[in-house]
Amino acid sequence: MGHCEEASSSTIPNKNSNLVVLVCTGSFNPPTYMHMRMFELARDALNLLGKCVIGGYMSPVNDAYKKKDLLPAIHRVKMCELVCKSSSFVMVDSWEIIDRLKCLQANQSSYQRTLTVLSRIQDGLCKDGLIKRDSIKVMLLCGSDLLESFSIPGAWILDQVKAICRDFGIICVRRNGKDVDQIISNDGILRENKDNIISVDEIIPNQISSSAVRECLSKGLSVKYLTSDEVIDYIACEKLYLA
Ligand SMILES: Nc1ncnc2c1ncn2[C@@H]1O[C@H](COP(=O)(O)OP(=O)(O)OP(=O)(O)O)[C@@H](O)[C@H]1O
């Protein structure tokens, strides 16, 4: 797959920085309350470690990612904005989408790799000098299925996995009972960087997922309390996810 730009791995934020920005990349098709819970769980876990989360970004993946049943980005960005209204610190970073036009003009694929997203957010936060590069730590927030996918041959570029683990760090929410320690110990890169990977358990386990929400919607079932009312209204209004 071609890419607009490949991020350099030269950004090395201070591992001991107390200020953290969380970045969750994904389809958000549609965003659910579980996505929002992940930010809450991560913030609680980091607070306990003496860190302060100053913001969180949901970064919806570009249409070029070509995941099955992926709704056009314009809808996913809008729904992310709506679900974020319920949070005081989570917002949407739509750069993965917006950059598409520029890439199309340059005849490049517009899919943005996760390392690129993290690097760009960090560069953006530090560019005007208000925040020093070594005073902030940008971390990837993900579920354990994503962490596990690092080990799937061909799914990721190994040097980029190394850079994400070493230069940024990961906060991983256990999903469907998956043992995060086991995932880490089964993978060389994750093992080497285990001090930079924080595992978080959902205190109230649930199996809310975008695909389960889509399935309910396609059957005409209620999804109330699985995502925000604004998202549900938007889906109804735009007639999305019908069978
Ligand atoms: N219930 C959950 N528990 C933990 N992590 C989750 C949960 N739901 C989503 N995530 C994580 O949120 C991030 C974004 O998820 P994304 O929207 O791409 O996928 P998904 O919920 O797995 O979607 P789908 O169900 O459509 O495959 C990923 O890191 C994913 O692992």
Ligand SMILES: O=C(O)c1ccc[n+]([C@@H]2O[C@H](COP(=O)([O-])O)[C@@H](O)[C@H]2O)c1
């Ligand atoms: O950067 C990569 O190489 C890479 C490889 C696989 C997946 N991702 C990202 O992982 C996110 C979740 O993907 P998925 O397939 O679990 O919905 C999505 O934002 C992708 O851009 C990123």
